[in-house]
Amino acid sequence: MNVKIEGRRKIRAKVTIPPDKSISHRSIMIGSLARGTTEIENFLFAEDCLSTINCFKKLGAEIEIKNDKVIVKGKNYSLSAPQQVLDCGNSGTTTRLLLGILSTQEFEAVLDGDSSLRKRPMKRVTQPLGQMGACFEFLEKEDCLPIKVKGKKNLKPIDYTLPVSSAQVKSALIFAALKAEGKSVIKELPMSRDHTELMLKSAGADIATCFENGFYKIEVMPSNLEALKIKVPSDISSAAFFIVLALICEDSEVIIENCILNPTRTGIIDILKQMGADIKIKNVQIQNGETIGTIVAKTSSLRGATVDKNDIPRIIDEIPILAVAAAFADGKTIIDNASELRVKESDRIKTTLEMLKNFGAECYELENGLEIVGSRDNLKAGVVNSYNDHRIAMAASILACAVDGESTITNAECVSISFPNFYKILLGHSKKV
Numbered sequence: 001m002n003v004k005i006e007g008r009r010k011i012r013a014k015v016t017i018p019p020d021k022s023i024s025h026r027s028i029m030i031g032s033l034a035r036g037t038t039e040i041e042n043f044l045f046a047e048d049c050l051s052t053i054n055c056f057k058k059l060g061a062e063i064e065i066k067n068d069k070v071i072v073k074g075k076n077y078s079l080s081a082p083q084q085v086l087d088c089g090n091s092g093t094t095t096r097l098l099l100g101i102l103s104t105q106e107f108e109a110v111l112d113g114d115s116s117l118r119k120r121p122m123k124r125v126t127q128p129l130g131q132m133g134a135c136f137e138f139l140e141k142e143d144c145l146p147i148k149v150k151g152k153k154n155l156k157p158i159d160y161t162l163p164v165s166s167a168q169v170k171s172a173l174i175f176a177a178l179k180a181e182g183k184s185v186i187k188e189l190p191m192s193r194d195h196t197e198l199m200l201k202s203a204g205a206d207i208a209t210c211f212e213n214g215f216y217k218i219e220v221m222p223s224n225l226e227a228l229k230i231k232v233p234s235d236i237s238s239a240a241f242f243i244v245l246a247l248i249c250e251d252s253e254v255i256i257e258n259c260i261l262n263p264t265r266t267g268i269i270d271i272l273k274q275m276g277a278d279i280k281i282k283n284v285q286i287q288n289g290e291t292i293g294t295i296v297a298k299t300s301s302l303r304g305a306t307v308d309k310n311d312i313p314r315i316i317d318e319i320p321i322l323a324v325a326a327a328f329a330d331g332k333t334i335i336d337n338a339s340e341l342r343v344k345e346s347d348r349i350k351t352t353l354e355m356l357k358n359f360g361a362e363c364y365e366l367e368n369g370l371e372i373v374g375s376r377d378n379l380k381a382g383v384v385n386s387y388n389d390h391r392i393a394m395a396a397s398i399l400a401c402a403v404d405g406e407s408t409i410t411n412a413e414c415v416s417i418s419f420p421n422f423y424k425i426l427l428g429h430s431k432k433v
């Protein structure tokens, strides 16, 4: 699908942003592993989370949709051998967390995914899970899907420091550690999103977290999980597109309610504010152990900034849209120490730079990041390939709204991975000036 966007738009609206993808995945997983019936309100019905539902149905979990809620009947960590390949689609989160969960099950299962997911590295989870006693076989290419996994009851506990911060790796190990024969210790620096820890604690797991010698440390004891009642807040990674839209378009304001504001996710707000953005946070509350609130963003004059390396995990999915904001800012923005971007749905260092260049921006590739020399005057309409990466398609579409002329985004259907009604909301709420 190609989407054409007439530029020079403005937006003044309250926007309903879709539910959080990370929490939606985890709600199905924890619900399937718990004792009792989990009820999920405001679940994200987007392709990545549907891949998680489909995999857990194949593993015997009973999952149904009733009055807009997802109801999951838990299997108390006793899943059934799947009769078919578990298709993880485009979703890294589904794959890596599932590899941790299946490490605790005694049957064999095969996981596969689409052509993008088949290129993404998996040894980062299979290596430590192998140390715990699970067996993995790469069926086609070393480090990649398709993978055969055979788990084990009574895994060995692990004491492991993550080489690179990753919520997916950490979560895979925690799910396995819940069924190990003793206490596991997992450390990371800097800390990545902690939804798994928070949700598992509310499900009754014996998990303790603290900071020690600068490292974020998680101690996991063998535990059973109890069913949860979850209301999923809006996803700040999706909200980020509309926040930046308001900042870079003239005479604009966007209001986003019930958005997740967990401090491991709000790097985008902090960095945009550092760049001079007019963003206000209101109505801060705690819901299901997570901080949520209202975000108000208005048209702003932005200046370049250098992103602190400790903030990279806090903005990892927002870097393409942060780069768009940087293209409109005065001066240089440097986003370095972000080698993880090379192994996302696309090489997001390359695809973000190609996107910006197609709109006329001055920007350069660093070994592990990007440098953008912002200037609104350089920017004009362009034709951009998303390379089937949802975050690139959405970032390009936002940029297109703020420049003169008509732009085209090719392969734009991939927005359905995380934000199926993105274009309806974008083109419905923003108007030509």
Ligand SMILES: O=C(O)C1=C[C@@H](OP(=O)(O)O)[C@@H](O)[C@H](O)C1
Residues within 6 Å of the ligand: 021, 022, 023, 092, 093, 165, 166, 167, 168, 169, 171, 192, 193, 316, 317, 340
């Ligand atoms: O755990 C999660 O829900 C996620 C973790 C991040 O990946 P990494 O753990 O690979 O950094 C992020 O990029 C992804 O979109 C969602």
Ligand SMILES: C=C(OP(=O)(O)O)C(=O)O
Residues within 6 Å of the ligand: 048, 090, 091, 092, 093, 094, 317, 344, 345, 391, 418
């Ligand atoms: C990287 C992402 O997701 P995943 O790793 O789950 O595919 C993303 O949504 O930007």
